[in-house]
Amino acid sequence: MGKSTTANAVKDYYAKAQAIINDPDQGKRFVNNVKNFLIMLVKIAILVGVGYVILAPVIGMFVNSISSNRDAYNPMVYVLPESPTLERYRLAIARMEYLPTLLRNLLYTGALTLLQLLICSMVGYGFARFKFPFKNFLFGCVVVMIVIPTHTIMLPLYMTFREFDPLGIVSLITGSSINLMGTTIPMYIMTLLGCGVRSGLYIYIFNQFFRGLPKEIEEAALVDGCGVWYTYFRIMLVNAMPSVITVAVFSIVWQFNDTFYAKLFLISDNVVISKRLEGLRPLIANVDQILDPTIQQLYEDAGVLLIVAPILIIYIILQKNFIEGVERSGIVG
DSSP states (O other): OHHHHHHHHHHHHHHHHHHHHHOHHHHHHHHHHHHHHHHHHHHHHHHHHHHHHHHHHHHHHHHHHTOOHHHHTOTTOSSSOSSOOSHHHHHHHHHTTHHHHHHHHHHHHHHHHHHHHHHHHHHHHHHHHOOOTTHHHHHHHHHHHHHSOGGGGHHHHHHHHHTBOGGGHHHHHHSSOBOOTTSSHHHHHHHHTTOSTTHHHHHHHHHHHHHHSOTHHHHHHHHTTOOHHHHIIIIIHHHTHHHHHHHHHHHHHHHHTOOHHHHHTTOOTTTOHHHHHHTHHHHHHHHSOOOOHHHHHHHHHHHHHHHHHHHHHHHHHHHHHHHHHHHHHTOOO
């Protein structure tokens, strides 16, 4: 019975091979199927490799954050700790004052994000639709904002807000300039003037998107009696929702994780939770008397994951719209 089955299988194999040889179209389909299969294998290998490179540090930090003291020094523990514990998270939440600081940081980040969406979308729309003097020069300045590192202008920024006195008006009224260091006011001023964190990139994204929208939309609105502001807020901005979501995600992530401007303007760590992370190790060493650097690293890993978690949740919720906005905004390819 087994020999006859094998013989039939061999006959079927040779019959299919002969059919492929006799039928050129079938041979091409076979070659295409093999080619597609190999391409699929290459794609899977690339995705798995890139995914491992990105996720391996996060997985490592998660494993460390739930490891006990004994697991930290056990060379046999690699992925799953033998005695998992949530003690790292409990102490990190307490020392970082996690929940109240996170709430203040989210309010601060949300306010800056809304301002950036409003200002950058208006500027991008103006560059895309209106003609005015020095338009190309001003758009070149926007590109320069993207290219030049912020570290090159940190000293002028510091001096500007350390002795804040625009056009001498403040000193004329009060007799001296105002020191805005230690407050969040410099960030709000910069954002309102279109110079906030990565505002140049956001203006470019909105400009590219609005340029891709047909002008007939605005012409139809004008015929219906709509003004410029009504057309912008009720028609153009609604159609630009993919870019709005893209900029919103970028802005939330960069504002939430910003430490450069927070340190430059001496913003309190009660507002910027990422600055709390920097003081986690000294607090654990001084208050809890945990002096072992290896054990301190476990608590720091827990703190990092606590800070990453809100941003990760926001990205998962907006992932589909974010990818669509990036594709339609013209910043890829």
